[in-house]
Amino acid sequence: MELLDVFKKKGVEMSMVKIVWEVQDLDLLVEVTWNILGVIESGRIGCGEKRWDDVLRVFREGNSMKEDVEQFSDDRARMMGWCRIAMVVE
Numbered sequence: 405m406e407l408l409d410v411f412k413k414k415g416v417e418m419s420m421v422k423i424v425w426e427v428q429d430l431d432l433l434v435e436v437t438w439n440i441l442g443v444i445e446s447g448r449i450g451c452g453e454k455r456w457d458d459v460l461r462v463f464r465e466g467n468s469m470k471e472d473v474e475q476f477s478d479d480r481a482r483m484m485g486w487c488r489i490a491m492v493v494e
Contacts, residue, residue, distance in 0.1 A: 419489045427481045434463045 427433050438459065467473040472484040 415493045417491045417493050419491070421487050421489050422484065423487045424482065424484050427483060428479075430464070430475065430479050430481045431460055433481075434460055 464475065467475060467481070474482040476482075
C-alpha cells in the first residue's frame with residue numbers, strides 16, 4: 405500500500421502544487437543550504453572554507469543548466485519546484 409493510500413484512508417487529501425519563488429541573494433541561498441545540510445555540527449569542513457568560491461561557481465554552473473532555474477545578472481534567481489499539500493477532510 406502506498407503512502408498516499410494510507411493518507412486517503414485517514415481523511416487526508418494530497419495535492420501537488422507548482423511553486424515559483426524568487427531568491428534575492430543566490431550566494432546566501434548556497435551558504436544557508438550548505439550549512440543546513442552540512443555533515444558536521446561545527447559547520448562547513450575546512451576545505452569548504454578554502455574552496456568556497458569553487459562551491460559557488462559549481463552551484464551557479466549546475467543551476468544554469470536546469471530548466472527550472474532562471475538566474476539574473478544581479479545575483480537574483482527565479483526557481484520552480486513542486487510542493488505536496490496535505491489537507492485534512494472532516
